[in-house]
Amino acid sequence: MxxxxxxxxxxxxxxxxxxxxSLDDDSPESEVETPIRLAAKAKRQxxxxxxxxxxxxxxxxxxxxxxxxxxxxxxxSTVSAVDHTLKKAKVPLPVDAPKKKALPEKRKRAPSTDxxxxxxxxxxxxxxxxxxxxxxxxxxxxxxxxxxxxQTTKRSSEKRKHVTDxxxxxxxxxxxxxxxxxxxxxxxxxxxxxxxxxxxNNDICQARRFRIHKAIQYGAAWANEWCNxxxxxxxxxxxxxxxxxxxxxxxxxxxxxxxxxxxxxxxxFSRRAVCDTxxxxxxxxxxxxxxxxxxxxxxxxxxxLIEHEDSIDKHAVDExxxxxxxxxxxxxxxxxxxxxxxxxxxxxxxxxxSLGSLSIDPSFDDGAKSPGDEPPVDQEPAPFHGxxxxxKENAGFMCMEKHDGGKGDNPNEQTIVKLLKMADxxxxxxxxWRTRAYRQAVAALRKERRLIRTKxxxxxxxxxxxxxxxxIQEIVSIGKLQRLDNAEADPRDKILRLFMGIYHVGFPTxxxxxxxxxRTLEDLYQKADLNRNQRIGIEHYEDFQQRxxxxxxxxxxxxVKKALRAADTEAQMIIxxxxxxxxxxxxxxxxxxxxKDAGLDQIRALMMETxxxxxxxxxxxxxxxxxxxxxxxxxxxxxxxxLPGSKTWRRLDLLFVPWAELGAALIYFTGNDYFNRxxxxxxxxxQMRLNQHGLYADVMRGQGRERxxxxxxxxxxxxxxxxxxxxxxxRPPEHRNP
DNA sequence: CGGCAATACTG
DNA sequence: CAGTAT
DNA sequence: GCCG
Numbered sequence: 001m002x003x004x005x006x007x008x009x010x011x012x013x014x015x016x017x018x019x020x021x022s023l024d025d026d027s028p029e030s031e032v033e034t035p036i037r038l039a040a041k042a043k044r045q046x047x048x049x050x051x052x053x054x055x056x057x058x059x060x061x062x063x064x065x066x067x068x069x070x071x072x073x074x075x076x077s078t079v080s081a082v083d084h085t086l087k088k089a090k091v092p093l094p095v096d097a098p099k100k101k102a103l104p105e106k107r108k109r110a111p112s113t114d115x116x117x118x119x120x121x122x123x124x125x126x127x128x129x130x131x132x133x134x135x136x137x138x139x140x141x142x143x144x145x146x147x148x149x150x151q152t153t154k155r156s157s158e159k160r161k162h163v164t165d166x167x168x169x170x171x172x173x174x175x176x177x178x179x180x181x182x183x184x185x186x187x188x189x190x191x192x193x194x195x196x197x198x199x200x201n202n203d204i205c206q207a208r209r210f211r212i213h214k215a216i217q218y219g220a221a222w223a224n225e226w227c228n229x230x231x232x233x234x235x236x237x238x239x240x241x242x243x244x245x246x247x248x249x250x251x252x253x254x255x256x257x258x259x260x261x262x263x264x265x266x267x268x269f270s271r272r273a274v275c276d277t278x279x280x281x282x283x284x285x286x287x288x289x290x291x292x293x294x295x296x297x298x299x300x301x302x303x304x305l306i307e308h309e310d311s312i313d314k315h316a317v318d319e320x321x322x323x324x325x326x327x328x329x330x331x332x333x334x335x336x337x338x339x340x341x342x343x344x345x346x347x348x349x350x351x352x353x354s355l356g357s358l359s360i361d362p363s364f365d366d367g368a369k370s371p372g373d374e375p376p377v378d379q380e381p382a383p384f385h386g387x388x389x390x391x392k393e394n395a396g397f398m399c400m401e402k403h404d405g406g407k408g409d410n411p412n413e414q415t416i417v418k419l420l421k422m423a424d425x426x427x428x429x430x431x432x433w434r435t436r437a438y439r440q441a442v443a444a445l446r447k448e449r450r451l452i453r454t455k456x457x458x459x460x461x462x463x464x465x466x467x468x469x470x471x472i473q474e475i476v477s478i479g480k481l482q483r484l485d486n487a488e489a490d491p492r493d494k495i496l497r498l499f500m501g502i503y504h505v506g507f508p509t510x511x512x513x514x515x516x517x518x519r520t521l522e523d524l525y526q527k528a529d530l531n532r533n534q535r536i537g538i539e540h541y542e543d544f545q546q547r548x549x550x551x552x553x554x555x556x557x558x559x560v561k562k563a564l565r566a567a568d569t570e571a572q573m574i575i576x577x578x579x580x581x582x583x584x585x586x587x588x589x590x591x592x593x594x595x596k597d598a599g600l601d602q603i604r605a606l607m608m609e610t611x612x613x614x615x616x617x618x619x620x621x622x623x624x625x626x627x628x629x630x631x632x633x634x635x636x637x638x639x640x641x642x643l644p645g646s647k648t649w650r651r652l653d654l655l656f657v658p659w660a661e662l663g664a665a666l667i668y669f670t671g672n673d674y675f676n677r678x679x680x681x682x683x684x685x686x687q688m689r690l691n692q693h694g695l696y697a698d699v700m701r702g703q704g705r706e707r708x709x710x711x712x713x714x715x716x717x718x719x720x721x722x723x724x725x726x727x728x729x730x731r732p733p734e735h736r737n738p
Numbered sequence: 739c740g741g742c743a744a745t746a747c748t749g
Numbered sequence: 750c751a752g753t754a755t
Numbered sequence: 756g757c758c759g
Contacts, residue, residue, distance in 0.1 A: 422756095423756095426756080431756085432742090433741090433742065433756060433757085434756045434757095435756080436742065436756075436757090437742090437756030437757050437758095438756065439756095440756085440757075441756080441757085462757090462758090463756095463757070463758090464756095464757080465756070465757050465758080466757095467756065467757090468756070468757080503753095503754095504748095504752090504753060504754080505752095505753085506752060506753055506754090507752095508751080508752065508753095509752075509753085531748080531749075533748085533753090590755090625754095626746085626747055626748070626753085626754070627747085628746085628747075634746080634747080635746075636746070636747080636754095636755080638747085638754075638755085653754095653755075655755090668744090668745090668755080669755080671755085673743090673755085676743070676744085676755090677742085677743045677744085678743085679743085680743040680744060681742075681743060683743090684743075684744095689743095689744080690743080690744080691743085691744055691745060692744085692745070692746090692755085693745090
């Protein structure tokens with residue numbers, strides 16, 4: 001369980017954070033958001049801080065849970081609810097009307113593509129929804145803000161008051177004149193919870209001033225004097241360690257906070273994600289000696305971890321000592337599921353029981369680990385080839401970036417939205433390759449900081465060719481895409497997408513059903529011939545379509561872990577998927593199960609014979625959708641689970657991983673799809689092969705890269721070594737969102 | 739023009 | 750084997 | 756769809 005101290009720290013962070021937010025927000029409004037209220041409460045009753053906070057929070061959760069729980073449970077009603085919208089669109093369809101070409105493609109589409117697309121597609125909607133709530137983010141009067149800021153910080157450090165010297169900042173803001181930086185939507189505040197100290201720590205220079213304000217805009221706080229709680233020291237002006245240390249009273253750079261140069265901040269801006277600080281280009285020159293401190297910050301400040309990190313990182317490519325391997329695994333485990341101590345697990349379960357249903361504010365539960373570790377959620381540059389142009393540290397211009405549109409978002413947002421819809425449309429057309437192309441173009445566009453206006457500009461971006469360039473120009477100039485409007489007017493698409501939203505239904509099946517005359521889920525449920533999985537898929541259409549809040553993923557995992565440990569105290573697990581990549585919500589729950597030195601058979605036996613039956617009996621596991629029944633082969637369990645008291649089923653995937661394959665399995669199960677595909681493509685270009693079991697060399701390939709020989713195993717257990725052997729800079733999970 | 743990741747489970 | 754899944 |  002998180003210690004009391006930590007909890008208080010966390011609350012403090014949120015408080016300060018919101019205080020700064022308010023400052024960025026010019027509109028005077030008295031509505032105060034929850035965390036602030038809680039914080040205020042905590043302040044007044046120091047003795048009962050936690051109780052007050054938790055009680056208040058519990059009340060909120062309960063309320064939200066009830067509101068959110070109106071989902072019907074029975075099959076028919078669920079179905080009809082879903083259908084409601086659809087029926088309106090129910091138009092006599094020319095079922096066999098000539099529809100595009102691309103039919104040859106249809107048999108080979110990659111389901112993952114579509115799945116991913118659907119997820120992406122839901123993003124704009126979510127964003128839009130959360131926009132209003134952003135508008136009512138805390139706005140309290142400055143005087144109150146200052147007051148509580150001082151009170152707040154007094155406890156942990158008397159100097160803390162300088163952290164949020166509001167009047168000061170406010171003043172400077174005015175000096176900024178026209179350069180107002182409204183806070184970006186909460187969801188995009190990737191720097192939230194971080195506290196920066198700049199070297200030099202002033203905003204005299206315009207570039208630095210701009211960066212500071214931009215950092216605040218993205219959720220960070222600026223300590224304009226040294227104080228406790230600083231998470232990052234950001235060295236500007238190309239100062240080296242020696243020069244930088246002169247800026248401190250003690251002539252020494254304090255340990256503790258992560259030391260980075262300003263490139264780090266710039267890259268965080270351009271990627272809209274908290275970049276890993278350990279990369280060379282972020283090191284302040286001459287700072288080798290401080291590296292370990294950085295590590296410590298990045299990881300979860302856990303003692304054993306530091307040691308492991310040390311031993312591993314000393315030589316990036318070290319020989320695989322058993323210890324090294326173990327350390328790595330331990331690290332992974334600790335970083336993910338293992339971090340959830342039993343206390344937290346109990347908490348999770350107790351919460352669930354007492355609340356009946358859950359709908360937990362993820363921003364809250366998430367921070368539970370450490371404030372300086374806020375998981376970034378967003379996109380990311382492509383791993384290799386793309387590096388040519390869009391990337392590079394021309395980001396030096398970042399601070400000049402004009403904030404046109406005022407949305408505080410990527411200037412190409414409009415274009416991106418349209419292109420994603422096109423991609424979505426093509427996926428509903430069964431054209432996996434076009435879909436892929438659109439998605440890759442969007443990824444490229446996401447990294448662009450300037451607005452791409454013309455075909456010419458668009459063509460300079462890798463991943464965008466003639467056709468897309470024209471479409472982009474069309475979008476920018478007339479604000480829409482004729483092609484897209486046509487596509488969206490096509491009612492078949494909606495149905496196709498509706499059907500493909502069913503678990504275990506892909507394009508061929510969906511289009512066959514349409515051809516058979518089905519138009520609604522109800523039709524299907526009653527008339528179509530469905531296999532068991534599809535039936536379940538329809539019964540829980542809404543459940544499976546919903547995103548899962550990060551906190552809930554952790555709760556599911558906690559339950560699995562408890563059963564796992566009960567069966568075998570040495571068994572371990574790691575939560576993979578988008579959870580491991582740091583997402584605030586996930587499409588499903590991916591868990592790797594393994595045990596030191598254990599082979600697949602052992603893990604499988606443990607799971608199939610003990611853990612899974614137990615969890616099923618317990619009522620946690622609801623169904624098995626795809627799982628090996630042969631007792632002597634198979635490595636996965638796909639099914640659904642629900643928290644006690646919750647009616648919402650979640651997709652749960654378990655992967656049984658032999659100790660020797662842990663690294664490869666981690667890569668596979670961490671994703672995302674496109675990241676894996678690019679890694680694997682990269683491998684195959686190097687006569688290697690990467691799959692969930694390991695990285696292999698000397699692969700012979702025939703026509704069309706068809707494999708002839710299996711190759712010999714190079715590495716399977718160590719995730720980082722796989723990257724190294726491939727010649728790819730290691731990327732932590734949260735940076736694998738191409 | 740061909741390739742665009744590579745594999746596991748189902749029926 | 751095609752289809753769906755990851 | 757894009758790329759080589």
